[in-house]
Amino acid sequence: MAEQDFEAPLSELQKTLDELARFPGDPVKTREATRVRQQLDQQRREVFAALTPWQKTQVARHPSRPYLLDYVQALCTDWVEIHGDRLFGDDPALICGLARFRGEAVVVLGHQKGRDTKQKIRRNFGMPKPEGYRKALRAMQMAEKFGRPILSFVDTPGAYPGLDAEERGQAEAIARNLREMARLRVPIVVTVTGEGGSGGALAIAVGDRINMLEHSVYSVISPEGCASILWRDAGRAEDAATAMKITGRDLLSFGVVDEVVAEPPGGAHADPEALFESLGTLLDRQLGELRKLSPEALIEARYDKFRRMGQLGREFLDRAV
Amino acid sequence: MAWFRRDNTPLTSSEQASRVPEGLWIKCGSCKDVLYRKDVLKNQSVCAKCGFHFRITARERLALLFDDGRYEELDAGLVSADPLAFKDTKAYAARLKDGLQKTGSPDALVSGFGKMETMPIVIAAMEYGFIGGSMGVVVGEKVTRAVERALAEKAPLIVISCSGGARMMEGTLSLMQMAKISAALARLDSAGIPFVSVLTDPTTGGVTASFAMLGDLNVAEPGALIGFAGPRVIEQTIRQKLPAGFQRSEFLLEHGMLDLIVDRREMRETLARCLRMLRGQ
Numbered sequence: 001m002a003e004q005d006f007e008a009p010l011s012e013l014q015k016t017l018d019e020l021a022r023f024p025g026d027p028v029k030t031r032e033a034t035r036v037r038q039q040l041d042q043q044r045r046e047v048f049a050a051l052t053p054w055q056k057t058q059v060a061r062h063p064s065r066p067y068l069l070d071y072v073q074a075l076c077t078d079w080v081e082i083h084g085d086r087l088f089g090d091d092p093a094l095i096c097g098l099a100r101f102r103g104e105a106v107v108v109l110g111h112q113k114g115r116d117t118k119q120k121i122r123r124n125f126g127m128p129k130p131e132g133y134r135k136a137l138r139a140m141q142m143a144e145k146f147g148r149p150i151l152s153f154v155d156t157p158g159a160y161p162g163l164d165a166e167e168r169g170q171a172e173a174i175a176r177n178l179r180e181m182a183r184l185r186v187p188i189v190v191t192v193t194g195e196g197g198s199g200g201a202l203a204i205a206v207g208d209r210i211n212m213l214e215h216s217v218y219s220v221i222s223p224e225g226c227a228s229i230l231w232r233d234a235g236r237a238e239d240a241a242t243a244m245k246i247t248g249r250d251l252l253s254f255g256v257v258d259e260v261v262a263e264p265p266g267g268a269h270a271d272p273e274a275l276f277e278s279l280g281t282l283l284d285r286q287l288g289e290l291r292k293l294s295p296e297a298l299i300e301a302r303y304d305k306f307r308r309m310g311q312l313g314r315e316f317l318d319r320a321v
Numbered sequence: 322m323a324w325f326r327r328d329n330t331p332l333t334s335s336e337q338a339s340r341v342p343e344g345l346w347i348k349c350g351s352c353k354d355v356l357y358r359k360d361v362l363k364n365q366s367v368c369a370k371c372g373f374h375f376r377i378t379a380r381e382r383l384a385l386l387f388d389d390g391r392y393e394e395l396d397a398g399l400v401s402a403d404p405l406a407f408k409d410t411k412a413y414a415a416r417l418k419d420g421l422q423k424t425g426s427p428d429a430l431v432s433g434f435g436k437m438e439t440m441p442i443v444i445a446a447m448e449y450g451f452i453g454g455s456m457g458v459v460v461g462e463k464v465t466r467a468v469e470r471a472l473a474e475k476a477p478l479i480v481i482s483c484s485g486g487a488r489m490m491e492g493t494l495s496l497m498q499m500a501k502i503s504a505a506l507a508r509l510d511s512a513g514i515p516f517v518s519v520l521t522d523p524t525t526g527g528v529t530a531s532f533a534m535l536g537d538l539n540v541a542e543p544g545a546l547i548g549f550a551g552p553r554v555i556e557q558t559i560r561q562k563l564p565a566g567f568q569r570s571e572f573l574l575e576h577g578m579l580d581l582i583v584d585r586r587e588m589r590e591t592l593a594r595c596l597r598m599l600r601g602q
Contacts, residue, residue, distance in 0.1 A: 159530075159549065160558075161549070161550030161554045161555050161558050162550075162555060162558055162559055163555060163559055163561075163563065163567070165549070165550075166548050166549060166550065166555065166567075166568060167576050168576070169534075169576065169577070169578050170530070170549040170550070171529035171530040171533070171534050171548065171549035171578075172534040172578055174530040174531075174549070175499075175503065175529070175530050175531050175532070175533075175534040175535050176534070176535070178499055178500050178503035178504070178530075178531055179503040179504070179506055179507045179510070179535055180507070182500070182503060182504035182507045183504075183507045183511065196493075198487070198496060198527070199487075199496070199499065199526075199527055199530040199531075199549070202496055202497075202499060202500060203530075205500075206500045206503075206504070218493050218496075219492065219493055219496070220487045220488075220489055220491075220492055220493055220495050220496040220527070221487075221489055226489050229489065230409035230410065230489060230490075231409055231410055232410075239409075240409075243405065243407055243408065243409065244405070244407075244489065244492040244493070245405050245492050245493070246492065246493065251493055254404070254493070254494055256493050256494065256497055302504070303504050303508070306497065306500045306501045306504050307465070307501060307504070307505075309458075309461075309494060309497040309498070309500075309501055310404075310458030310459075310461055310462050310494055310497070310498065310501070313402070314402065314404065315401070315402055315404040315458040315491070315494055316399055316400060316401050316402050316404075316458050316459050316462060317398075317399070317400050317402050318396070318398045318399050318400075319398035319399075319400055319427070320396075320397060320398025320399075
């Protein structure tokens with residue numbers, strides 16, 4: 001895929017580096033290569049530390065970014081994917097399964113995008129249909145039945161806006177998940193790894209801990225969608241991305257997310273192993289904290305967490321008080 | 322070369338003349354018949370000839386359902402603090418002011434506690450005239466408080482939806498209201514207190530994908546546009562024209578998403594009858 005604008009200076013340096021690497025025996029070229037590599041690392045760090053919300057959206061959508069199955073492979077053992085909602089079909093855009101995370105049996109679920117055209121179509125670009133959300137609910141209720149914690153990974157442009165999805169009750173499927181997740185008696189840890197696209201993301205994101213990767217975004221509508229409605233020009237997506245405050249840092253300040261997970265310079269796909277390492281440590285810590293709570297305390301705390309989103313005096317005022 | 326030319330006929334979807342227009346004589350948005358305005362208003366803003374339901378305000382809704390139109394208004398003082406300091410082609414703060422001026426309400430929902438056929442009840446109604454009935458933090462908070470009031474009073478809850486969905490100008494906070502309200506409804510559900518969702522034209526997006534679909538009974542007015550994605554978005558996605566009647570109440574009933582479609586003029590009586598039976602009275 002075409003590089004992003006902000007990556008242009010980096011790819012220049014990378015090209016120089018590749019050129020120098022063709023002379024492994026030459027001490028002058030090797031010294032030069034070391035210097036260029038340092039410069040590249042430095043510049044990459046600077047570029048990625050200063051990404052705008054719209055640039056972050058591009059990174060969040062990067063086709064090399066790790067997807068659910070990459071996280072499963074890196075963080076879990078004993079993966080067994082389960083299929084179907086028992087009502088209509090199986091949705092390859094939303095994957096559920098049993099796995100071991102650091103030795104403990106858990107239920108893992110999340111959106112799955114495809115890498116090549118064939119896979120993208122099979123995974124419907126990570127946009128689930130009602131059967132996907134209903135499968136997820138089935139998996140989560142099974143987790144509850146057997147006392148297994150839930151790890152949910154969010155990366156979707158949104159729930160699929162198509163004719164068949166409407167016929168089968170996309171809205172109902174999402175709504176039911178929101179209500180039922182609020183009262184599941186097991187820990188739920190959510191990580192937004194790429195695009196947190198509106199209701200299609202939230203439908204598997206009502207949890208006890210909400211994490212966002214540094215270059216992921218979480219929004220009520222895509223920047224393009226917002227721009228085409230409010231600015232009447234999809235080209236103003238950059239303005240919409242900024243105005244909607246969709247980055248982890250913004251959402252941390254609103255209390256919508258609990259942790260922002262730092263990504264390696266260049267984004268998650270530049271050094272996935274480093275990311276898996278730090279994310280694994282975080283998830284382990286969070287599950288450890290939640291394991292100490294009784295199911296009642298867990299549900300109570302989860303209720304309070306979402307109850308506080310929109311606080312008197314901060315997001316709204318009560319003129320009558 | 323006509324075989325590859327795209328057919329660019331404009332979309333003929335949902336826009337109907339929705340509100341009862343001003344003037345002595347008005348035209349029905351559906352059958353185009355000329356009607357005496359006072360007759361229409363006396364008929365709960367339903368066309369006497371074809372049954373077309375004009376859109377009505379949140380306060381009119383509450384007045385139609387509560388006994389003698391009387392109720393204690395809840396949380397009337399809540400106003401958005403514009404948490405994102407949002408601005409598109411116009412500042413959100415100015416849109417809020419316009420909304421207030423246009424509707425007399427500080428946000429897109431009015432809720433009240435009172436009696437319906439002598440039964441204590443909490444009813445909330447959305448106001449489409451206020452930024453398209455969109456749900457931001459204030460709407461989310463007012464619905465949640467309405468649910469909590471219903472829990473405290475052990476009284477049934479009715480929410481009348483009329484909304485384009487979550488409000489973009491409050492960003493992800495608007496999205497979170499879907500989870501907040503649904504969590505509150507889980508408590509109401511666990512407590513065994515009835516919740517009836519009434520869906521009116523139009524109910525789409527995050528409102529449909531949260532409380533509007535979570536009623537013990539989902540009831541709609543005839544011909545209302547109800548869906549997750551709007552028809553235009555779907556047409557762009559599938560690159561096809563949508564069949565007539567797609568996403569209308571009758572379509573949703575046929576696909577199992579609604580319990581019943583009720584004419585506005587019979588709404589109060591029907592809701593009261595159902596609620597009494599659910600409560601074993």
